[in-house]
Amino acid sequence: MADPELLLDxxxxxxxxxxxxxxxxxxxxxxxxxxxxxxxxxxxDLEQVSDSQVLLRSxxxxxxxxxIPRQSFAMRKHYFNDAETGFFKKVKRKVVPKNPMTDxxxxxxxxxxNLTNVLPMIVIGGWINWAFSGFVITKVPFPLTLRFKPMxxxxxxxxxxxxxxxxxxxxxxxxxxxxxxxxxxILGQDNAADQSRVMQDQMTGAAMAMPPDPNKxxxxxxxxxxxxxxxxxxxxxxxxxxxxxxxxxTFFSQDIKSTxx
Amino acid sequence: MASISExxxxxxxxxxxxxxxxxxxxxxxxxxxxxVGEELISEHSSKLGDDVWIIYEQVMIAALDCxxxxxxxxxLQELRKQFPDSHRVKRLxxxxxxxxxxxxxxxxxxxxxxxxxxxxxxxxxxKISILKAQGKTAEAIRELNEYLEQFVGDQEAWHExxxxxxxxxxxxxAAFCLEELMMSNPHNHLYCEQYAEVKYxxxxxxxxxxxxxxxxxxxxxxxxxxxxxxxLYMSASHIAASPKVSAKVKKDNMKYxxxxxxxxxxxxxxxxRGTKESKCSMKAVEEMLESMQITMS
Numbered sequence: 403m404a405d406p407e408l409l410l411d412x413x414x415x416x417x418x419x420x421x422x423x424x425x426x427x428x429x430x431x432x433x434x435x436x437x438x439x440x441x442x443x444x445x446x447d448l449e450q451v452s453d454s455q456v457l458l459r460s461x462x463x464x465x466x467x468x469x470i471p472r473q474s475f476a477m478r479k480h481y482f483n484d485a486e487t488g489f490f491k492k493v494k495r496k497v498v499p500k501n502p503m504t505d506x507x508x509x510x511x512x513x514x515x516n517l518t519n520v521l522p523m524i525v526i527g528g529w530i531n532w533a534f535s536g537f538v539i540t541k542v543p544f545p546l547t548l549r550f551k552p553m554x555x556x557x558x559x560x561x562x563x564x565x566x567x568x569x570x571x572x573x574x575x576x577x578x579x580x581x582x583x584x585x586x587x588i589l590g591q592d593n594a595a596d597q598s599r600v601m602q603d604q605m606t607g608a609a610m611a612m613p614p615d616p617n618k619x620x621x622x623x624x625x626x627x628x629x630x631x632x633x634x635x636x637x638x639x640x641x642x643x644x645x646x647x648x649x650x651x652t653f654f655s656q657d658i659k660s661t662x663x
Numbered sequence: 664m665a666s667i668s669e670x671x672x673x674x675x676x677x678x679x680x681x682x683x684x685x686x687x688x689x690x691x692x693x694x695x696x697x698x699v700g701e702e703l704i705s706e707h708s709s710k711l712g713d714d715v716w717i718i719y720e721q722v723m724i725a726a727l728d729c730x731x732x733x734x735x736x737x738x739l740q741e742l743r744k745q746f747p748d749s750h751r752v753k754r755l756x757x758x759x760x761x762x763x764x765x766x767x768x769x770x771x772x773x774x775x776x777x778x779x780x781x782x783x784x785x786x787x788x789x790k791i792s793i794l795k796a797q798g799k800t801a802e803a804i805r806e807l808n809e810y811l812e813q814f815v816g817d818q819e820a821w822h823e824x825x826x827x828x829x830x831x832x833x834x835x836x837a838a839f840c841l842e843e844l845m846m847s848n849p850h851n852h853l854y855c856e857q858y859a860e861v862k863y864x865x866x867x868x869x870x871x872x873x874x875x876x877x878x879x880x881x882x883x884x885x886x887x888x889x890x891x892x893x894x895l896y897m898s899a900s901h902i903a904a905s906p907k908v909s910a911k912v913k914k915d916n917m918k919y920x921x922x923x924x925x926x927x928x929x930x931x932x933x934x935x936r937g938t939k940e941s942k943c944s945m946k947a948v949e950e951m952l953e954s955m956q957i958t959m960s
Contacts, residue, residue, distance in 0.1 A: 448782050455816040466846045471873055474842050639879045644922045648886045650933055662695055663671045
């Protein structure tokens with residue numbers, strides 16, 4: 403349909419758009435400091451640390467095993483994978499399934515996470531919805547379908563209004579995600595005000611940290627190590643080396659000045 | 664005595680950056696650190712901001728190395744005031760006790776840290792170094808082995824263990840430790856070269872072949888490693904001179920040794936360029952190479 407350009411009152415810009423930006427920004431910074439205050443050190447289990455390092459060593463053996471002699475590689479592979487005495491076959495860890503409802507530390511962490519992240523978002527989103535309702539704030543630069551209207555135009559019941567015109571609530575959400583890069587500029591990387599990363603972490607969290615089931619990890623590592631073959635990288639090292647003269651560069655040409663500054 | 668900033672005409676920012684570079688490169692030039700750091704903290708501590716704490720730690724460890732107990736104590740007291748319950752500071756006070764040779768008290772310090780936090784690696788490593796300082800190498804080796812069973816990825820510990828084994832002349836186990844290091848740092852030519860040296864010391868035809876290969880690998884990774892070049896020459900000529908090898912192997916190894924000798928000559932020629940004694944030093948190198956050459960039948 404023909405797009406009648408709505409002319410918005412400039413006081414909307416001054417009293418609505420900018421305040422929402424500032425509110426989102428400052429709430430984010432406050433959230434960052436509050437999270438730091440409430441932060442409790444995670445107690446690491448010695449066994450977990452040890453297991454993760456063993457898995458790392460096995461992975462390095464798979465990847466870089468070709469740099470050590472064949473016999474040494476065979477010795478290590480035997481240590482890990484032997485049917486009776488191999489590490490991955492022998493060691494079975496007791497797996498305590500971490501039920502989020504009963505495990506106290508995880509429960510408090512979850513509560514703290516909810517408190518600092520979700521609660522302010524709901525409270526402020528609702529307040530903005532109530533305070534700045536009934537008018538459109540801005541127009542998004544791309545056309546949207548009509549399905550987005552009830553989501554983005556809360557409180558405005560105009561059927562003929564283009565879906566690109568959005569209300570304050572959607573502007574608020576846009577800010578929450580858009581100011582992420584601003585936070586990293588000001589607060590440095592890895593800051594607690596970054597909400598979307600928190601949500602991302604919850605999804606991929608299991609992959610990064612030590613998986614709660616070390617037995618499964620051991621089994622998959624065993625399988626991976628079984629199929630690795632040793633192809634010594636040093637088979638033809640002399641021929642490669644002697645194909646040309648050594649390149650000494652400027653190493654021997656002058657005295658190397660060595661002072662402190 | 665002139666201060667560092669006057670001698671080298673540098674400002675406090677450059678001194679701070681230099682300290683940071685030494686920290687990141689893990690250099691152990693303790694006298695220089697003490698000189699630069701002492702001036703920095705006595706005159707410019709207010710300008711350093713939060714950096715001052717890590718500089719205190721760095722200067723304190725360097726001061727212990729140079730036997731400057733007064734400076735070490737000052738730094739430690741500042742750190743204790745700022746971080747009263749920190750394990751890291753507790754470890755530093757343990758190190759000071761070690762420097763004063765009060766080993767039992769130091770051990771008690773480290774034990775209390777470990778009670779609080781069993782995964783603390785630095786306290787365990789300090790205990791092992793106490794054993795080493797007291798000369799109890801066998802116990803140190805045993806403790807280090809236990810430590811490594813739990814923290815398999817700690818490269819510093821692997822290196823220390825290889826050194827201890829070399830001191831005890833247990834070259835087979837030292838080679839094992841160096842293999843771990845080579846696997847995790849395949850591009851580090853120094854580990855290859857050390858491994859080759861251990862294999863060469865072990866002796867025996869197989870080990871000599873391995874050592875020759877690893878000397879060559881070290882050279883491939885870094886063309887300027889003179890030690891590896893000499894090692895290549897020695898191992899190749901040793902194999903060629905051995906009576907048990909086949910003719911082909913002998914020929915190959917003589918070729919390798921010859922190539923290594925040429926490269927050594929080249930290096931000395933380059934180094935002696937422009938100096939008057941170059942002819943004499945070249946002659947000396949050639950004579951040395953000939954004397955090292957074990958006569959071949």
